[in-house]
Amino acid sequence: MQSREFHEALPSTQDRALELARQGVPEGTRVVARRQTRGRGRGARDWASPEGGLYLSLVLESPATAPGVLPLAIGAHLARAFSLRYGVPARLKWPNDLVVSNGEGAARKLSGILIDEVGSPGGRRAVAGIGVNVALPPGVLPPTVEATAASLSEFARPPPGLEEVEELTVGAALAARRELGAPGGPEGAIRACSELLYGVGEKAVVDGDGRASGRIESIGPDGELRLRTETGPISVRTGSLRFEGGP
Ligand code: BTN
Numbered sequence: 001m002q003s004r005e006f007h008e009a010l011p012s013t014q015d016r017a018l019e020l021a022r023q024g025v026p027e028g029t030r031v032v033a034r035r036q037t038r039g040r041g042r043g044a045r046d047w048a049s050p051e052g053g054l055y056l057s058l059v060l061e062s063p064a065t066a067p068g069v070l071p072l073a074i075g076a077h078l079a080r081a082f083s084l085r086y087g088v089p090a091r092l093k094w095p096n097d098l099v100v101s102n103g104e105g106a107a108r109k110l111s112g113i114l115i116d117e118v119g120s121p122g123g124r125r126a127v128a129g130i131g132v133n134v135a136l137p138p139g140v141l142p143p144t145v146e147a148t149a150a151s152l153s154e155f156a157r158p159p160p161g162l163e164e165v166e167e168l169t170v171g172a173a174l175a176a177r178r179e180l181g182a183p184g185g186p187e188g189a190i191r192a193c194s195e196l197l198y199g200v201g202e203k204a205v206v207d208g209d210g211r212a213s214g215r216i217e218s219i220g221p222d223g224e225l226r227l228r229t230e231t232g233p234i235s236v237r238t239g240s241l242r243f244e245g246g247p
Helices: 014-024 069-086 162-181 185-196
Strands: 006-008 029-035 053-062 089-092 097-100 109-121 124-131 203-207 211-219 227-228 230-234 241-242
Touching: 006 014, 014 053, 014 109, 014 124, 029 162, 053 162, 069 089, 069 097, 069 109, 069 124, 069 162, 069 185, 089 109, 089 185, 124 162, 124 241, 162 185, 185 211, 211 230
Parallel strands: 006 029
Antiparallel strands: 029 053, 053 124, 089 097, 097 109, 109 124, 203 211, 203 241, 211 227, 227 230
């Protein structure tokens, strides 16, 4: 196993892994915490991190793809792994979430993926920060977060252990990075992301630099979201996606 740093509590595994990445640690180095006190989400949001979740940051070589592709490719590998191992109906919510949806009611968030890039003596590194709701007891998340969250333990009996989920998650992230470095890999990864995409055909709004809305179609070659509007197709590269009544 590559080097693994474990902490009972850290402000953020991401910040610690970024420190290590800058020092030039090898791909596969990981930082894990039982809980985080200042967990970070995308766009400077907080990531509530009580005990019962997986909080992992993994150092990877930076793939030569557009920045939007890596979180989606990791998400696709993770969705397949959780579906195979635990029977979870996991889908990919653009740009960086895994949600569960059984076709009834709004989808709920199972995992979030945050990518930070940094220079190191060995070249550029990506740090993949992955939070997974494994077995969160009721009442430990803030109420607004809990209302739209799902845990693996709802699907898997007996509830999965944190170490098992950590190994699955690391395996999925490394497989995604290798796929993106292989000939034809990025194209295959994008196809898989489109197949696993949540909300295809539904009306959605993306709030980013501006506001875009339309029906979700697919993922484009740079990880962009393709929407169909009344005036034709558009692509959105950054932003947060929302559905009426969804997560
Ligand atoms: C998101 O959905 O906005 C991304 C959430 C990423 C959370 C993980 S938990 C491990 C790592 N450490 C952090 O502070 N954030 C990431």
